[in-house]
Amino acid sequence: ETGVTQTPRHLVMGMTNKKSLKCEQHLGHNAMYWYKQSAKKPLELMFVYNFKEQTENNSVPSRFSPECPNSSHLFLHLHTLQPEDSALYLCASSHVPGTDPYEQYFGPGTRLTVT
């Protein structure tokens, strides 16, 4: 247990569906992250939030829409995805950059399959 939970753990969705991934951290952190891990590829950073404000969008397509209502919760809203978006989506949290933002705690991930 890392103190970061993600739901659902597995998700199968069609290309016309809309779904959301949820992440919650219980560590008192103020920075949260979404990463994508496709098969045979390294982890890719998607979004960074500091104190609920988005500070990084790593050229992610608009069919991925993040939301951070407070420092403990992070969502990734999905719509009209493509099969190549099938991947493991990982959430992480850390203290605010300026202290130690690189000691990040990851959740177990959501395994997404787009059909």
Add this chain to the structure above:
Amino acid sequence: DAKTTQPTSMDCAEGRAANLPCNHSTISGNEYVYWYRQIHSQGPQYIIHGLKNNETNEMASLIITEDRKSSTLILPHATLRDTAVYYCIVITGGTSYGKLTFGQGTILTVHP
């Protein structure tokens, strides 16, 4: 951020020390070396980090050469549960966004 080079895979016998090397010959003075690992089908796990001095915690030791161009992560008594992909990441401290860039890492297999 400096680029890192790691062997693709390594083997280690259970109970022996696992020494995982990382080359970062273009590292600059304000860049830290971080190590993470990812056990199959789980999220990455922070292990240890350092700047210049050697570091040790309950999980591992980090040895950084004097010129800082390479480092070695040491798992002193490897167990089967240490089988994972190990990532060496070099980043600039003090930047705003906490960006971690993962490479391919080293697949460590610990065998009985």
